[in-house]
Amino acid sequence: MNEPLTETDLRKYLAAMEGAMDGMAILNEHGTYLYLNQAHAAIYGYDSRAELIGKTWRDLYTEAELERFDNVIMPLFMETGRWRGEATGLRKNGSTFPQELSLTALEGGGIICVVRDITDRRRAEQSVKDKLHFIQVLITTIPVPIFYKDAEGRYLGCNSAFEEHICLTREQIVGRTDRDLVPPDQAELFQQLDRSIMETRQVQIQESSLVCADGSRHDVIFYKAPFLNSDGSVGGVAGAILDITERKETEAKLRYLSTxxxxxxxxxxxxxxxxxxxxxxxxxxxxxxxxxxxxxxxxxxxxxxxxxxxxxxxxxxxxxxxxxxxxxxxxxxxxxxxxxxxxxxxxxxxxxxxxxxxxxxxxxxxxxxxxxxxxxxxxxxxxxxxxxxxxxxxxxxxxxxxxxxxxxxxxxx
Incomplete structure (x- = not known):
């Protein structure tokens, strides 16, 4: 049986809540604020916590978000006694912000609420998404065939120029290996080069020929480099293809004309x-x-x-x-x-x-x-x-x- 907390312990916990960076609050069974720390008030744009004491948490969300609480969040909370996820809060000035919210039911009724403003995180995530979108648009727009594979040699993606070059669609490429796309002798050569690139972690340039899905053969130069995961391990190989078929034909023609x-x-x-x-x-x-x-x-x-x-x-x-x-x-x-x-x-x-x-x-x-x-x-x-x-x-x-x-x-x- 758990021993009741002493007054000293309660003071320690209260001090910890007061100093927390996350917003913390205790609400009664009706959702009315009984206690909140200053961080909780500040997150919602209030200067003083006294402005929220006696108010209900429903004052801190838009009608659309309250509908989500009523239909999705609170039924799950009532069923399990806890809920954690993301929601959209409403500040005192009427602006909204993304938040990470944790709800825990108290014995005898009531809720412990912990809230964190994740505006900066969302902004950083959006910045990453914007950059990734820009890179994807850039890769797609570049007329040079570009591809990338994982460490097992499976294609993770490519641009439109690569699809056109090997006469296959993205759906026919992604998830497959060179053995599924090119003749066995070429597949073995390409995979050997990829293994060497991942082992040495060096950029490699190789002149070769590439047999496409329509049977045509192209003289090409592969520019390949390893890419790393966030932990520093090799994630796979990215590459670009320079088609030199016309150049080779011109060189052959010039050699012929010279002799x-x-x-x-x-x-x-x-x-x-x-x-x-x-x-x-x-x-x-x-x-x-x-x-x-x-x-x-x-x-x-x-x-x-x-x-x-x-x-x-x-x-x-x-x-x-x-x-x-x-x-x-x-x-x-x-x-x-x-x-x-x-x-x-x-x-x-x-x-x-x-x-x-x-x-x-x-x-x-x-x-x-x-x-x-x-x-x-x-x-x-x-x-x-x-x-x-x-x-x-x-x-x-x-x-x-x-x-x-x-x-x-x-x-x-």
């Missing part, structure tokens, strides 16, 4: 010269060189126009490309001049290819039955790197000898 002839699609003179230099240091000898020159190209240009001449050059490229192996390098090295490098090929084999070209040319005829294309050809073979340039020069000389011989033959006929 290829635009008209014919063959390698150009610059690449041909580079390959000669490279092969000089290689071990694929013997190396043969074939030089070809389009006969009467100037005449065709003058009489039929440059478009007809261009068609003749493209036909030459087609004939040469079809006559040589994939490992042979076929290039257009001048206006009407072509050259071919044949690694690991002896002169005898090269002569056979030239004869095959001549035979093929004879079968390409126009409506009048005459050959459309005529080529002067020469070839030579180098047995080592030192003789490669000489072989090219010799092939060029033999090509001109072939051209002169063909011109002499034409004059006789």
């Amino acid at each position: 290829h002839d635009i008209l014919t699609g063959l390698y150009n003179r610059a690449y041909f010269d580079e390959e000669l230099e490279r092969l000089k240091k290689g071990r694929t000898f013997p190396v043969s060189v074939v030089v070809a020159d389009v006969d009467r190209l100037k005449r065709v240009n003058d009489l039929q126009g440059h478009a007809a001449g261009d068609e003749l050059l493209k036909l030459t490229a087609q004939v040469l490309r079809g006559a040589f192996r994939t490992e042979d390098l076929v290039a257009r090295i001048g206006g009407d001049e072509f050259a071919v490098i044949l690694p690991g090929t002896a002169n005898s084999a090269t002569q056979e290819v030239i004869e095959r070209i001549r035979k093929n040319l004879a079968e390409i005829v126009g409506d009048d039955g005459r050959p459309i294309l005529s080529l002067s050809l020469g070839c030579a073979t180098a047995l080592d790197g030192e003789g490669l340039i000489e072989a090219w020069q010799r092939a060029d000389e033999l090509m001109y000898e072939d051209k002169l011989a063909r011109q002499e033959g034409s004059r006789r006929t």
Whole structure:
């Protein structure tokens, strides 16, 4: 059985209530104030506690809030003898404020009431909400795909640009892992990177490719960083994606243009010269060189126009490309001049290819039955790197000898 409190104890408790920062009050069974500390009066905007003694707590709430008390709060309080939650109080000047309220029933009737003004807390919470909303709007508006995952690799959220980039909706992304969204090999790579980021707590940048839900593949750069929880533990990974597909395509196109002839699609003179230099240091000898020159190209240009001449050059490229192996390098090295490098090929084999070209040319005829294309050809073979340039020069000389011989033959006929 509990011992009754002594007068000394009562004085101690009363002093504690008087000094409390929270508003504390005792009400009778009718809800009328019997006691309240100064903090309680101040919270409701009263200068003196005497202004509330004898009044009911219902004077401190709006009609709308009293309706909530009558329909929700007080029924729960009557059932359990206690209630704690948030409400909206009414100050003496008519303004309202958010409060944290605790009600406890007393034996024999009456209520102990503890109230705390949580205006500052609500203001801080609203400030956080405003900032979070601003950040969310900012993330959503940014055209760069952004995503964030938890420590288990599950997507927590993303922006609209990320949805569009991988061709999935937010509902199809959030709560899932990379294994649900991309091919297994990519998922494993991404998860390894995420684990490394969380272990090292370092920002990492990685160039990779990303296969989207529609099957398209994009070249991208991932910018990823860990984010921390309030206790300092790693909460997961946030990242952004820079799509460099167009840049890669442009780079590839520029590389192609730097090494290829635009008209014919063959390698150009610059690449041909580079390959000669490279092969000089290689071990694929013997190396043969074939030089070809389009006969009467100037005449065709003058009489039929440059478009007809261009068609003749493209036909030459087609004939040469079809006559040589994939490992042979076929290039257009001048206006009407072509050259071919044949690694690991002896002169005898090269002569056979030239004869095959001549035979093929004879079968390409126009409506009048005459050959459309005529080529002067020469070839030579180098047995080592030192003789490669000489072989090219010799092939060029033999090509001109072939051209002169063909011109002499034409004059006789």
